[in-house]
Amino acid sequence: MAIPDYARLNFGTLLRAASDGNLALMECLDAATRQPRYVVCAVGRTDGEYAFTPFGHLADGNPYDAYLPPDHDDPTGLLASPAT
Template sequence: MSIPDHAQANFQTLLRAAENGDLALMECADALTGETRYVICAVGREGSDFLFTPFGHLADGNPYEAYDPPLESSS
């Protein structure tokens, strides 16, 4: 399985933001469920305004239980 270009580009943006100290953790509401989410955001500036670009939210509970590792390909 190959990681798509858009995901690689977003990850590189996230790394640059972390390197520059331009990350924030924001408490937000899930747009579909209304549940509280803690969202990792890159922080930018436009004039005197701050811009927050969401990248994803922290996993609830044990993240090791939320994800399975990728399957090995037989190529």
Template structure:
């Protein structure tokens, strides 16, 4: 399965933020379950305000149990 262009663009943004030291790990609340999630965010600025752009959350437990690689 090919990776969609918008996801490739988001990944490049994430890599750029990491290279610039502009990543943060934020505790957020899952909108569906209300459970806490630890979310990887790129940090930007809008004037004097910080803007956090979420990219994904860290997996609870063993991440190898959460995903199956493509066949």
């Protein structure tokens, strides 16, 4: 499965911000649920003003339970969770 250009661009921006020491972890509220989220942001500075660009939030609990990895046998697919 190919990673789309917007995701590659955002990841590159995130890496540059990290290498420059321009990352912040902010406590925000989820817009839909109003639950607290801890959001990784790139920090930009212009003329003494700060801009925080959110990139994503940290996973609650065990992140291995939140995501399904790519399927090694099918480059266009993801592994399905076991049937319960």
